[in-house]
Amino acid sequence: MIDAVLERLTRLHPKVIDLSLDRVLRLLDALGNPQDRLPPVIHVAGTNGKGSTVATLRALFEAAGLRAHVYTSPHLVRFNERIRVAGRLPADDQLLALLEEVEAANAGAAVTFFEITTAAAFLAFARTPAEVCILETGLGGRLDATNVVSRPALTVLTPIAMDHQQFLGGRIEAIAAEKAGIMKRGIACVVARQNRKAAKVLEARSTEMGVPLFQEGADFFVRTTPDGGLIYRGKTVEWSLPAPVLAGSFQARNTALALAAIERLSRIETPPPFGGFPDGALALGIRSVEWPGRLQRLTEGPLVDLLPEGWELWLDGGHNPHAAEALAQHCRSWRDKTFGGVFGILATKDVDGYMEPLAARFHSLRTVTIPGESASLPAEDAAAAASRHFCLDARPSASVEEAVGDLAATLPGPARILICGSLYLAGRVLADNR
Structure with a gap:
């Protein structure tokens, strides 16, 4: 209703x-x-x-x-x-x-x-x-x-x-x-x-x-x-x-x-x-602060179940260059594990500005079209943007689930995977990972 x-x-x-x-x-x-x-x-x-x-x-x-x-x-x-x-x-x-x-x-x-x-x-x-x-x-x-x-x-x-x-x-x-x-x-x-x-x-x-x-x-x-x-x-x-x-x-x-x-x-x-x-x-x-979808570690759910023991799955909804710079700065402390990503963003955003500080930090990146969002950047275009900014292994996936599974199968472990690029993507992940 x-x-x-x-x-x-x-x-x-x-x-x-x-x-x-x-x-x-x-x-x-x-x-x-x-x-x-x-x-x-x-x-x-x-x-x-x-x-x-x-x-x-x-x-x-x-x-x-x-x-x-x-x-x-x-x-x-x-x-x-x-x-x-x-x-x-x-x-x-x-x-x-x-x-x-x-x-x-x-x-x-x-x-x-x-x-x-x-x-x-x-x-x-x-x-x-x-x-x-x-x-x-x-x-x-x-x-x-x-x-x-x-x-x-x-x-x-x-x-x-x-x-x-x-x-x-x-x-x-x-x-x-x-x-x-x-x-x-x-x-x-x-x-x-x-x-x-x-x-x-x-x-x-x-x-x-x-x-x-x-x-x-x-x-x-x-x-x-x-x-x-x-x-x-x-x-x-x-x-x-x-x-x-x-x-x-x-x-x-x-x-x-x-x-x-x-x-x-x-x-x-x-x-x-x-x-x-x-x-x-x-x-x-x-x-006591609670604010989901902002550099949030996911500890349970179907997506987490796809990962081997000792791996981590994180979620962030920041979607502009300033947010990406802050995220990239934080990721400098994530040197203890291989770093992989799942990326989806709206086509109305500054995609290159977002990718510039962050793309090269990923060992591997899988890109997705945000489900249900007509303004989403196609996964193929998102992968091309990441490649322009020196992510050496950026490839499109059909879904977040497929992307996480692919990274779990190919990344040297233990690894840390970050899903990022859009609050809309973060919302879909939280809804689907329950």
Whole structure:
């Protein structure tokens, strides 16, 4: 039933993406403007690390005993993953009733799928008590459907890089300007360390809007300890914390960004929840983060069963050059095993930009066409891209299962296999590997 409603909603606008706020504001008005009745909002935009930062924030708040609404996209396996209400994913019947209510209020008017589902999330959040609401932008910021909350408690900008150029512009400055659109006059913005050109755009926007910036490298810092822990140092605090539970050396910076948001909120002279965290809550939260499909080790399921003992299977949904660079940097620590890969990506992405830092690291790579995705790059073209960037054994496979089986039969073991290139591919793998 939910799938039938979602299919109807995708037909309400001829374009999947059409950046504007007019349609979502009209729909929200018909619903009584639930975006004005949310608990304190943390609004997160950026190119990479958004999901991990949001997941870490949620874990930190929940470890402190606070209820958090969370809106993220896209989902990996089930649409329900996008709307977490006071810490819980909605049951199918609850989600169905919510979507049908919003669909009725829309009365058949043109609206994109993301706009109507964002309105549904706001309606659910406005009706259920919580202490905080964390919103992740879908694409960009300035004209993103989530950017209708006039006075968030805080905005957060993760690293900005080239992605979605067909919608946001072909230069890093244009993309940064779109992301900076979530800044609100007088509301602090926590900012990850940025590309120099992007940083100049953000600083200019903050000056124009009177936005206090809380910047990595100037106002907060993070370093790892020899035993893998974290030392976070901010304006007013220094925290010694355990290592992030999420894999990847880049997760230290995502964790630091979430901690900086907590520090900045705690400085605001408001009633709880931002008046301080209980002892031990930060460490507990860092140990509790869950964010599937982002450098995730798969330890069971049909795909894992294809591998010999001592082999490892990993999954990552990063899909742009910046994500690939971070992944390649982490893979430098994977020298104890032969490294193989399964790669699938959308044709709309910068395929060569993704392959450039990563392809040569694979001993062998098998490429796939992402099942059910009309915009997928054909496996043959993906293999050709990997070969252009000096992967010496890149060949197409008919499926992920065939690719993993082929690598298991041909790679010198023990080996580590990484499935990568797309969140859509990651979602299909998680769905099929249960």
